[in-house]
Amino acid sequence: MALIKTKKDNSPITLSVTIKYGHYGTTTINLNGNPIKTIGGNFKDFVLGTNNSLKHNTISVVTSVLVTNAELNTEVEFDVVGGENSDKDTSNIKADNNVNYVPHYNGYTFI
Amino acid sequence: MNLKTIIFIASTLICGLLNGQEKEVNLNQLLAPSSPAFNLLGISPETIERPTNPTDFALSLNNASQNLSTIPSNYAMEVAPFWLLNAKKMRWENFIGTKFGDNIQQSSIVSVGTTTTLSKIDSSKISQIAIGFKISLLRGKTNDEYKTWKDSVDKILNQINISYQSILDSLIKKDKVYQELMKSVMDSTKDFETKQKIEEIAKKFRRETIEPKARSILYLKTDSVKNNYITKLAKSTNFTRVGWKLDFAGGCVLDFPKSDYYYGRTSKAALWVTGGYDDPTKASFFGTIRLNSDYYTSMINDSGQVIPFINSSLLNFDAGLKLIYNLSEKFYISTELIIRNPIVPNKKIFEANQISYQKNTERWTVALNYNVANNQNVSFTFGKNFDNKFEGKNSLIAFLSYAIGIGSSRPTK
Known part of the structure; x- marks a missing residue:
């Protein structure tokens, strides 16, 4: 779980997800283990909440990539901005030959 | 009856x-071919040994050309240059979109082929090498078929996401090493920078040890019907496109009489432009222009x-x-x-x-x-x-x- 230090205000903290190699994927965002949003494809600056509202909470993100072309490498970039610190992280997993989907995970603890 | x-x-x-009517030229033969090099050589891709990857190609080329000492016959290769050089930067939106730059990135194809023919003058062997390209400047828009596909994929991948999260949570709770690392991360006596360093170690451990286990369990738990359905969706991305389409293609053939490099000359060159409005469910109209030059x-x-x-x-x-x-x-x-x-x-x-x-x-x-x-x-x-x-x-x-x-x-x- 990446640590994000929150600001003492109501400014937004956002998440961007970029799926590389031209594949398609769907992202599920969970707040304290409960799904709050599902987004198909790449997206930028989805508001997870305000700094004050996210303090002492955890966000986990699962992006399942559907392997839609001959490239078996799958890579997802998770980018959280808006807190005292930001977090940009890349998950890279090569798909097995006989499986056409790969789940990628990242998590954030807001302190 | x-x-x-x-x-x-x-x-x-x-x-x-x-x-005999089948041999006449019709419009389909004038349309910009998907592999201009093959078209110029007068051979269909099916008659060519088509390698599945660059390594196979290098191997078969080497065998066919006697360790590269001669020009091989009947070999062909198609390359999508943007995909070859820039695959990591490709985005789904580029593939599905209609922007001019996306169209060029997604549709550019370079084809190279070789074949051998006999001279009509003295029946001597002529090796031919063709180089061609094709670009779709306009590709039309995807229709409802894509929306249906996207809805189906989102639904099934969302189920996968929930299952994976559940499996991963369960493994994380049971993993003592990870739990100890996370305890250190949350230790209030440590400063923020130290916590971040420990968190990096914990993430590396999770990615290398716990997540592979979670994926294995997920794949085992997913039944074959669901797996087959996902595979079908993954392979069904050749969506129908409706709207204005414009293709541009060209190529040339180099002849090498007696397979000798020094006799090499250009024998044929061609350019194609094909464009129009295409709606496969209602009506379509398109025009084509081809300029073809044969040199004797x-x-x-x-x-x-x-x-x-x-x-x-x-x-x-x-x-x-x-x-x-x-x-x-x-x-x-x-x-x-x-x-x-x-x-x-x-x-x-x-x-x-x-x-x-x-x-x-x-x-x-x-x-x-x-x-x-x-x-x-x-x-x-x-x-x-x-x-x-x-x-x-x-x-x-x-x-x-x-x-x-x-x-x-x-x-x-």
Whole structure:
């Protein structure tokens, strides 16, 4: 779980997800283990909440990539901005030959 | 005997009698080919050994050319340069979008092929190498088919996400090493930088140890029906596109008489432009322009004599227009017109040596097509064919044909 230090205000903290190699994927965002949003494809600056509202909470993100072309490498970039610190992280997993989907995970603890 | 059977038998018989008609040029042959290099060589990709990856290609090329000591025959390669050099930066939105830059990135193809032919003059062996390219400048927009696909994928991947999260949470809770690391991360006595460093170690451990286990469990728990469904969705991305389309293609052929590099020369070059509005469910119209140049060092004249050192070009300018209108789901009418304008820069040389060449001519047809069943089509075609090269006589086109498709189509992106 990446640590994000929150600001003492109501400014937004956002998440961007970029799926590389031209594949398609769907992202599920969970707040304290409960799904709050599902987004198909790449997206930028989805508001997870305000700094004050996210303090002492955890966000986990699962992006399942559907392997839609001959490239078996799958890579997802998770980018959280808006807190005292930001977090940009890349998950890279090569798909097995006989499986056409790969789940990628990242998590954030807001302190 | 029902109507379909009668049509089938009659049309099969007529097809047999009119077999020669198949060799005539029609609009489909003028359209920008997907592999211009193969088209210029007059060979279909199916006759070429097609490697599955660059390593296979290098190996087969090496074997075929006797350790690269000769030019190989009948080998071909297609490359999508942007995908080859820039795959990581490709985005789904580029693939599905209609922006000009995306179209070029997604559709550019470079093809290279080789074949061997015999000289019509002295039957000596000529190695040919062709290089071609194709770009779709406009590709049209995806229709409801894509929306349906996206809804289905989102639904199934969302289920996968929930299952994976549950499996991962369970493994994380049981993993003592990870739990200890996370305890240290949350230790209030440590400063933020130290916590972040420990968190990096914990993430690395999770990615390398826990997540692979979670994926294995997920794949084992997902039943074969669901797996097959996901595979089907992953391979169904050749979406129908509706709207304005514009393709540009070109290529050239280099001849190497006697397979000798030093005799190499350009023998053929061609450019294609095809564009129009395409709605496969309603109506489509498109036009095509092809400029084709053949260069001859020597020729055979009308009396069968070899005329050496002629060094002349024959150019063909073809323009075509095709309209397709769907009267119902199974019945459609189509019409096409092709105008052929040969351009002979050195007419005097041809006439002095009694070498005849094609004059301006045109071909038009009207066709009624009926899909009898899946992959089975009956069509009635009426029209005028190209004038005969030597006698200039018009020929009537009027025939029934029956076409049956076997095998499966190869999806392209």
